[in-house]
Amino acid sequence: xxxxxxxxxxxxxxxxxxxxxxxxxxxxxxxxxxxxxxxxxxxxxxxxxxxxxxxxxxxxxxxxxxxxxxxxxxxxxxxxxxxxxxxxxxxxxxxxxxxxxxxxxxxxxxxxxxxxxxxxxxxxxxxxxxxxxxxxxxxxxxxxxxxxxxxxxxxxxxxxxxxxxxxxxxxxxxxxxxxxxxxxxxxxxxxxxxxxxxxxxxxxxxxxxxxxxxxxxxxxxxxxxxxxxxxxxxxxxxxxxxxxxxxxxxxxxxxxxxxxxxxxxxxxxxxxxxxxxxxxxxxxxxxxxxxxxxxxxxxxxxxxxxxxxxxxxxxxxxxxxxxxxxxxxxxxxxxxxxxxxxxxxxxxxxxxxxxxxxxxxxxxxxxxxxxxxxxxxxxxxxxxxxx
Amino acid sequence: xxxxxxxxxxxxxxxxxxxxxxxxxxxxxxxxxxxxxxxxxxxxxxxxxxxxxxxxxxxxxxxxxxxxxxxxxxxxxxxxxxxxxxxxxxxxxxxxxxxxxxxxxxxxxxxxxxxxxxxxxxxxxxxxxxxxxxxxxxxxxxxx
Numbered sequence: 001x002x003x004x005x006x007x008x009x010x011x012x013x014x015x016x017x018x019x020x021x022x023x024x025x026x027x028x029x030x031x032x033x034x035x036x037x038x039x040x041x042x043x044x045x046x047x048x049x050x051x052x053x054x055x056x057x058x059x060x061x062x063x064x065x066x067x068x069x070x071x072x073x074x075x076x077x078x079x080x081x082x083x084x085x086x087x088x089x090x091x092x093x094x095x096x097x098x099x100x101x102x103x104x105x106x107x108x109x110x111x112x113x114x115x116x117x118x119x120x121x122x123x124x125x126x127x128x129x130x131x132x133x134x135x136x137x138x139x140x141x142x143x144x145x146x147x148x149x150x151x152x153x154x155x156x157x158x159x160x161x162x163x164x165x166x167x168x169x170x171x172x173x174x175x176x177x178x179x180x181x182x183x184x185x186x187x188x189x190x191x192x193x194x195x196x197x198x199x200x201x202x203x204x205x206x207x208x209x210x211x212x213x214x215x216x217x218x219x220x221x222x223x224x225x226x227x228x229x230x231x232x233x234x235x236x237x238x239x240x241x242x243x244x245x246x247x248x249x250x251x252x253x254x255x256x257x258x259x260x261x262x263x264x265x266x267x268x269x270x271x272x273x274x275x276x277x278x279x280x281x282x283x284x285x286x287x288x289x290x291x292x293x294x295x296x297x298x299x300x301x302x303x304x305x306x307x308x309x310x311x312x313x314x315x316x317x318x319x320x321x322x323x324x325x326x327x328x329x330x331x332x333x334x335x336x337x338x339x340x341x342x343x344x345x346x347x348x349x350x351x352x353x354x355x356x357x358x359x360x361x362x363x364x365x366x367x368x369x370x371x372x373x374x375x376x377x378x379x380x381x382x383x384x385x386x387x
Numbered sequence: 388x389x390x391x392x393x394x395x396x397x398x399x400x401x402x403x404x405x406x407x408x409x410x411x412x413x414x415x416x417x418x419x420x421x422x423x424x425x426x427x428x429x430x431x432x433x434x435x436x437x438x439x440x441x442x443x444x445x446x447x448x449x450x451x452x453x454x455x456x457x458x459x460x461x462x463x464x465x466x467x468x469x470x471x472x473x474x475x476x477x478x479x480x481x482x483x484x485x486x487x488x489x490x491x492x493x494x495x496x497x498x499x500x501x502x503x504x505x506x507x508x509x510x511x512x513x514x515x516x517x518x519x520x521x522x523x524x525x526x527x528x529x530x531x
Binding site for chain 2: 101104105108109110111112113114115116118121122123125126129133134135136139
């Protein structure tokens with residue numbers, strides 16, 4: 001059940017990369033988090049720069065995660081909510097505006113300001129409503145997929161090649177550590193939430209079902225304050241992507257870390273970093289299956305996972321030698337990784353990081369296909385030798 | 388709790404909540420609860436569930452739609468269509484029906500307006516010269 005949304009997200013990203021050249025152009029702009037350029041003279045210099053970039057990014061991610069865990073620990077819910085709200089605002093309005101502009105340019109379509117304003121306004125407002133409040137489940141899922149795709153596209157555009165691959169690798173490792181180590185930030189988060197016996201702040205989680213039982217609690221209690229009411233006491237688990245601008249000079253600025261966590265049985269750390277909205281959460285529904293058809297055992301996956309999966313596949317298709325072999329190989333690798341993770345989830349029944357296995361497979365397949373399979377296939381085609 | 392399978396427990400909880408709602412609405416007598424009526428109560432409850440869940444959303448969608456948000460109206464129509472017209476009648480259905488109809492009306496109006504404007508714009512953009520360029524967000528390359 002998670003395959004469809006992950007596939008959709010990846011399809012959107014790859015389709016955009018292949019058709020809209022904006023996202024593969026190197027404008028020379030970089031994010032403030034990756035200040036070292038990669039177009040250097042020597043390979044060693046390039047390697048060093050990319051390592052430094054990745055280090056900066058991962059430090060930012062770690063810091064942001066810790067900040068969020070602290071905020072949560074000291075009950076600063078308003079701050080977190082406001083942050084997420086602003087981030088999703090930026091994502092839904094600004095990034096979609098840029099995306100539309102580039103798509104129109106690519107297809108050479110004239111568009112007037114009025115229609116554009118109506119489109120963006122509608123898209124943004126309904127998105128905010130669906131994500132932060134209530135909305136049809138399908139629509140909410142669609143929005144989450146779209147914003148994940150937008151984020152992944154931003155990353156693909158603004159992260160230089162080697163930095164991107166390094167970041168993917170490092171983040172998988174961090175994910176593993178943060179979720180499984182006893183001192184990991186996400187672990188602390190989960191334990192705090194469990195101690196307080198309250199649902200963890202819902203933000204960016206993709207959920208495949210709605211939960212009825214939660215609604216019951218709603219009706220029995222009086223209206224609570226908005227911060228708590230916004231939490232998974234609602235039927236629809238909502239997630240929000242939220243980057244927020246921090247650097248005006250850049251095209252997209254930084255992002256506010258948005259961070260998501262879940263109730264019991266979380267999977268993976270939710271990290272909010274200025275760059276990444278990563279909530280890794282995979283969660284078999286903590287509740288047992290119900291007979292009703294709208295409440296199956298749901299699985300939840302953090303939006304950060306979507307973003308990094310799509311980023312990997314997008315980068316694979318955007319790379320200089322990007323052809324479909326590599327892209328498809330990465331796609332299959334990620335899905336296999338996802339399968340395995342779900343399997344492990346069923347076995348262990350606790351929070352598991354969703355990134356490491358998939359990203360590991362994806363990276364292995366990418367480099368193997370790009371360097372081994374593709375030349376092989378090219379040679380075969382050249383010599384018209386069919387096997 | 389350990390002896391009762393979770394699914395059974397959940398159903399029982401649901402049932403009791405539904406019953407409470409119905410009692411609150413004066414729709415059932417306290418002593419008329421039987422095992423075989425559980426399904427009935429539960430199925431009736433679905434409407435209450437939906438109503439409670441989404442009544443304020445519906446209302447907001449209607450009013451929000453006036454703020455240049457035909458998309459909200461579209462969501463209204465598509466999402467509540469089944470509730471309003473396909474499902475068998477229940478008390479709140481009338482209200483939902485009215486909402487859906489009004490949303491559909493507003494949506495049609497907006498679609499008409501937008502289609503007209505877009506047709507006019509696309510057709511006459513080149514002829515309008517400067518004004519056309521001023522109105523344009525993206526200007527296509529090539530000869531129109």
